[in-house]
Amino acid sequence: MPNDLPVAQGAPPAGGLKPLSERILPPEFYDSxxxxxxxxxxxxxxxxxxxxxxxxxxxxxxxxxxNPETYPMTSLQFTLRDPVTNQEVPIALTEIELERSLQYSGSKGIPEFLEWLVGLQEFSHGRKPGEGWDLSFGAGSSDLIHKAILALLEEGDSAIIESPVYAGVFPVLHEAKCDLIELSGDENGIDTVALRKTLENWPKNKRKPKLLYTIPFGCNPTGVTSTIERRLEVLGLAREHNFLIFEDDPYYYLYFGSAPRPPSYFALEVDQPEVGRVVRLDSLSKVLSAGMRIGFLSAPQVISDAVLLHTMGSNLQPPTFTQVISWKLLSTWGYAAYQQHVYRVADFYRTKRDEFARLMDKHLTGLAEWTIPEAGMFFWFKLLLDGGDEGDSEALIRKEALEGGILALPGTVFLPSGGKTAYVRASFSLLPETMVDEGLRRLRVVLLKARGEA
Structure with a gap:
């Protein structure tokens, strides 16, 4: 079973700390x-x-x-699987709850759901109201990523981004017309030595990067989870070089590593000399429902307000229907039962990962290299083409593998500037073991043929 969600905070810097109220960055700090x-x-x-x-x-x-009298839906019942007993429990919306779910609501989110999520941030990350941050609900975290990035980046600004990284963030970064500084890493997370070097050698006539975009748990596509040491180093560099940390964390609850769960940036910053540099994006898509589009942003009040104004002018509000259903589900469970649910989800994906790893050993030993992910849904592996030369996975995965009946993503789609790479991303979340076995067998055939060893 994964480690408990509440985690120990990082040790405060030497010299002691001022009271929290004196360390929260003021609203005017974010003006630039x-x-x-x-x-x-x-x-x-x-x-x-x-x-x-x-x-x-x-x-x-x-x-x-x-007028609710015109709505055709008159009742709604659904069944929940109890996280503790595994029994099915019938749930019904009251007449008032159903009527509310089918009506317009505020752009920020319905108050009771917002209150529950604020409580979840305290339960999971130790962050309490009154610490300079606010929470807004969105139609999935992608909706909030788009709005938050456009609130912070514009043409000519610079941003640091992990590379390789989630390809879905590229369109909004392209829209913002900002300059991207790609930063690689290793099995411990972001390369903080390279980050420091980049920042210390930044051109004096150009503003330093406004933010760093990172996926700290089970990074998509690499599967890497950043260590607490790397996170604390990044927090120190953010303070030293004045940038924000954009913590996109959809796989936080899909951690199944053997080591203790590292605290989030959101949790760690409360023990830093400054509080208010973390913009955190959460998603319940991976643990409740992807189709319901449940995302929420925890950020300094000024940034949360900017996102809220964007929502007012674009899609008016997140869907009330999914908010009411989600709140009904989560409030019926409570935080302890929710914790048990995400434990079970993480254990499920641990089993899927182990099956995939075993079948990688069976079919791709000597043909690819990989590390075992400790969170998320993906294997990131390097193809050994041309007798060991790194080569390029693009044509082989897009054409030969597809013709051979296997669909995956070539690594180049996760590189902000493109370029050749021998890496491939494959998801282990959905397929049963027999289909993984057959899929990797097919990929083996394609690789052997490409190496002239068929």
Whole structure:
């Protein structure tokens, strides 16, 4: 079973710390980080007043909300699998909950769900309200990534990004027209020696990078989980060179390593001389439902407000229906049962990983090299082409492997600047063992043929 979610914090720097209230960065600190486009956004005059409808005795004629009497859905029941007993438990929305789920709601999220998620951040990361951060709900973390990056980066700005890294973040970085500084790493995470060297040798006539984008648990695609030592080094460099840490962490609850779970950046920063440099993105897609699009952002108030204004002007609000169902599910469980659920999910993926590793040994020994991931859903492996020469996986994976009946991703799609690489990403999350066995057997045939050894 994975380690408990609440984790020990990193040791504070030598010399002691001021009280937390004196270490929280003030709102004006972020003025140079927020983009011009974000500063120029204005509030939706209707959405910004929706919360006033909750005032006792108020008669609201504010919004053009559809009348619930016209809705065709009259009841909703579903069944939950109890995380402790594994028994199925019937759950039903009350008439009021159903009516609310089918109606417009605030752009930030429904208050009771936001409150539950704020409590989850305290349960999982030890972060409490009143520490200079706020939480907003989004239509998946990708929705919030897009909005947060556009709030922080614009043309001419610089950002540091892990390489290789999640390809889905490239379109928004391209939209922001920022300069990307690619930073590689090793089995311990980001190369902090290279990071320091890059920052210390930065051109004096150009602003240093505004942020560092990282996936610290089970990095997509490499599967690497950053050590606590690397995380503390990054936090120190962020303070020394004045950048924000964009912590995209969809695999936090899919950690199945044998070593203790490292604390998140969000957890660690509360013991630093400055608090408020971490923008954290969470997702429940991997542990509750991908299709419900459940993401939430925990960030300094100024950045959370900028994301909220973007939501008002784009998609108005995250879906109320999925919020109500998610809140009903999670509030029925409570935090302890949720913890048991994510333990079971992590154990499930540990088994899938071990099956995949065993079959990699069976079919690709001598044809590829890999490390065993301790979180996430992916194997990242290097093909040994041309008798050991590193080669390029692009054509082999896109053409020969596909023609051989196996679909995976060549590593080049995870490199911000492209380029050749012999690496491949394969997901172990979905396929049964028999299909993994056959898929890797097919890949072996393709590799042998490419090496002239068929």
């Amino acid at each position: 980080f927020i983009t011009k486009r974000s500063k120029e956004r204005i509030e939706d005059p209707i959405r910004s007043r929706l919360q006033l409808e909750d005032r006792p005795g108020t008669i609201s004629m504010l919004a053009g909300k559809p």
